[in-house]
Amino acid sequence: NAGVTQTPKFQVLKTGQSMTLQCAQDMNHNSMYWYRQDPGMGLRLIYYSASEGTTDKGEVPNGYNVSRLNKREFSLRLESAAPSQTSVYFCASSEFRPPNTEAFFGQGTRLTVV
Amino acid sequence: AQSVAQPEDQVNVAEGNPLTVKCTYSVSGNPYLFWYVQYPNRGLQFLLKYITGDNLVKGSYGFEAEFNKSQTSFHLKKPSALVSDSALYFCAVRDWGAAGNKLTFGGGTRVLVKP
Numbered sequence: 001n002a003g004v005t006q007t008p009k010f011q012v013l014k015t016g017q018s019m020t021l022q023c024a025q026d027m028n029h030n031s032m033y034w035y036r037q038d039p040g041m042g043l044r045l046i047y048y049s050a051s052e053g054t055t056d057k058g059e060v061p062n063g064y065n066v067s068r069l070n071k072r073e074f075s076l077r078l079e080s081a082a083p084s085q086t087s088v089y090f091c092a093s094s095e096f097r098p099p100n101t102e103a104f105f106g107q108g109t110r111l112t113v114v
Numbered sequence: 115a116q117s118v119a120q121p122e123d124q125v126n127v128a129e130g131n132p133l134t135v136k137c138t139y140s141v142s143g144n145p146y147l148f149w150y151v152q153y154p155n156r157g158l159q160f161l162l163k164y165i166t167g168d169n170l171v172k173g174s175y176g177f178e179a180e181f182n183k184s185q186t187s188f189h190l191k192k193p194s195a196l197v198s199d200s201a202l203y204f205c206a207v208r209d210w211g212a213a214g215n216k217l218t219f220g221g222g223t224r225v226l227v228k229p
Contacts, residue, residue: 004157031215040123042221043158043204050215058216090157096215098165101208102148103217105157 002026006091006106013081013113021076021109023091030096032074033103034058034066036087043090049074051096081113116141116209118220126226133195135223137188137205146208147188149179151201152222158204164188175199195227 007022025032030051035043035058045058047066055066063085065077074093078085088110094103117140127133139145146165150158162173169181179190188205205220 033217035219040221042120043219045216045218048216056216059218092158092217094215094217098146101146101165102160102163103158103206104160105150107157 004091004093004104004106006089006109008109009107010110011112013078013111015082015113017081018077018079019081020078021089021091021111022073023075023106024073025091025093025104026072027093027104028071029093029104030071031094031103032068033092033094034064034074034076035090035092036060036085037090037108038087046076046089081111083113085111086113087111116207116216116218118205118207118218120203120205120220120223122223123221124224124226126228127195129197129227129229130194133190133192133199133225133227135190135203135205135225137190137220138186139188139205139207140186141207141209143209145186145188146210147179147181148206148208148217149173149177149188149190150204150206150219152204153201161190161203195225197227197229200225200227 004025033048034046049055049068052071091106092103149161164181
């Protein structure tokens with residue numbers, strides 16, 4: 001059981017380049033999330049998808065777009081990368097209704113924009 | 115808007131002593147509360163949750179947390195800390211009211227357990 005899988009694990013981009021971070025979960029969860037983690041800032045929500053077919057902005061959506069491709073996959077796209085987007089990105093998934101509503105996380109993508 | 119506050123950036127404790135990591139939250143509806151732990155260069159691992167019922171919740175690795183509705187707190191505790199408990203701890207809240215299914219995290223608290 002792989003859980004939540006993120007690709008790639010590491011990436012270096014030049015300013016202005018674009019890329020897509022991939023996330024897939026095999027737990028049949030309805031909800032999926034993208035977070036970024038910066039030193040001293042905790043985890044900040046970028047976008048989330050409560051269920052297949054819906055996406056909503058989180059705290060820091062500017063500069064990002066998302067696609068909920070199907071129930072399993074939720075991708076995050078940087079159209080024109082900026083140094084401020086250097087961060088560690090985490091994807092997570094969870095069930096929508098309690099009691100089994102805790103989120104499961106991928107191992108993260110370390111992105112550096114130069 | 116929902117929010118989580120972890121007032122301490124770092125907690126230092128001697129091995130064998132009790133460990134407490136503080137968390138307070140703000141939601142408009144009913145809170146569902148979670149604690150996660152992160153070891154270096156790893157993703158977040160779920161420790162425990164409060165959904166409803168008993169205010170004292172027991173979780174993995176000997177951790178427990180107490181939900182206090184009047185103080186809007188959900189502090190994480192361990193009676194006897196281990197050096198291996200040294201890690202970054204995050205509190206999170208989900209509000210089943212107007213915020214829908216958004217999961218919001220606090221800023222994290224680094225725990226250092228000294229031998």
